[in-house]
Amino acid sequence: MSANEALLTLEGWYTYHNFRTINWEKWKAASAAERQEALDELNALIRTWEANEGENQGSTAVYSILGHKADLVFMFLRPTMQELDEIKTAFNKTRFAAYTEAPYSYVSVVELSNYVHNPGEDPKANPHVRDRLYPILPKWEHICFYPMNKKRDLQDNWYMLSMQERQEMMRSHGLIGRSYAGRVKQIIGGSVGFDDWEWGVTLFANDPLEFKHIVYEMRFDEVSARFGEFGNFLVGNVLNVETLAKKLEV
Numbered sequence: 001m002s003a004n005e006a007l008l009t010l011e012g013w014y015t016y017h018n019f020r021t022i023n024w025e026k027w028k029a030a031s032a033a034e035r036q037e038a039l040d041e042l043n044a045l046i047r048t049w050e051a052n053e054g055e056n057q058g059s060t061a062v063y064s065i066l067g068h069k070a071d072l073v074f075m076f077l078r079p080t081m082q083e084l085d086e087i088k089t090a091f092n093k094t095r096f097a098a099y100t101e102a103p104y105s106y107v108s109v110v111e112l113s114n115y116v117h118n119p120g121e122d123p124k125a126n127p128h129v130r131d132r133l134y135p136i137l138p139k140w141e142h143i144c145f146y147p148m149n150k151k152r153d154l155q156d157n158w159y160m161l162s163m164q165e166r167q168e169m170m171r172s173h174g175l176i177g178r179s180y181a182g183r184v185k186q187i188i189g190g191s192v193g194f195d196d197w198e199w200g201v202t203l204f205a206n207d208p209l210e211f212k213h214i215v216y217e218m219r220f221d222e223v224s225a226r227f228g229e230f231g232n233f234l235v236g237n238v239l240n241v242e243t244l245a246k247k248l249e250v
């Protein structure tokens with residue numbers, strides 16, 4: 001074992017997952033006109049997020065979340081933390097926000113770890129790397145989000161392994177991941193120093209069973225089997241302006 005072989009990471013856009021629950025009692029008690037105003041204002045905000053994506057200044061995705069943990073997630077990627085803060089504040093000032101609560105959120109930055117790189121190359125000059133650091137979120141049917149750590153136990157301490165040991169395990173991880181190419185898209189947000197876990201994992205797929213299969217298969221792979229520690233999982237279905245309005249119909 002050797003210590004202090006800190007890995008070089010590459011960072012892209014900052015990310016903010018804003019999970020909300022809807023206070024249905026309050027929403028249903030509002031007049032139809034009040035609900036319509038709230039919806040119009042929310043839609044106007046969604047249009048600004050779409051315009052931002054059109055100008056390649058970030059990306060946004062909106063999903064309906066299953067289970068009791070949340071009803072919605074607004075996921076944002078932006079070049080700076082200031083922009084994420086402005087987005088949060090603008091949302092909180094809307095009428096719609098007053099009908100919701102925030103059971104959870106996650107802050108991270110899109111991260112690529114340099115385990116697999118071409119020596120001598122400036123990674124940020126590589127268009128494939130840039131596409132991964134500044135990704136446009138696919139509006140695929142389903143989203144899955146969970147935070148995770150790599151274990152730091154006496155026997156199983158990821159951070160005390162040599163670079164070579166970590167590289168080998170990550171190569172195996174990458175091979176499994178690549179076998180899901182075109183079916184699962186992953187965004188890994190590094191959150192050391194930003195949030196309560198080390199990474200936020202966001203997966204997109206058109207078939208939700210792909211989430212079950214990839215997460216299960218990775219559990220048998222050494223890096224996840226020995227070192228993976230996981231937080232809550234949240235899963236959901238894609239929304240657009242029309243399907244969001246339908247969800248909010250009472």
Ligand code: VOV
Pocket residue numbers: 111112113114115116148150170173174176177178180181184185186188199201203214215218219224228
């Ligand atoms: C579509 C699936 C997919 C693919 C192709 C993929 C590939 C890769 C590669 C090539 C690399 C290393 C270099 C880099 O690019 O960063 C990574 C890195 C990483 N991954 Fe991954 N991963 C996937 C998918 C994928 C999943 C489903 C998970 C959750 C693990 C699980 O058990 O639930 C995950 C986690 C991570 C993490 C936390 C890191 C950072 C680890 C670190 O210590 O720094 N990942 N990942």
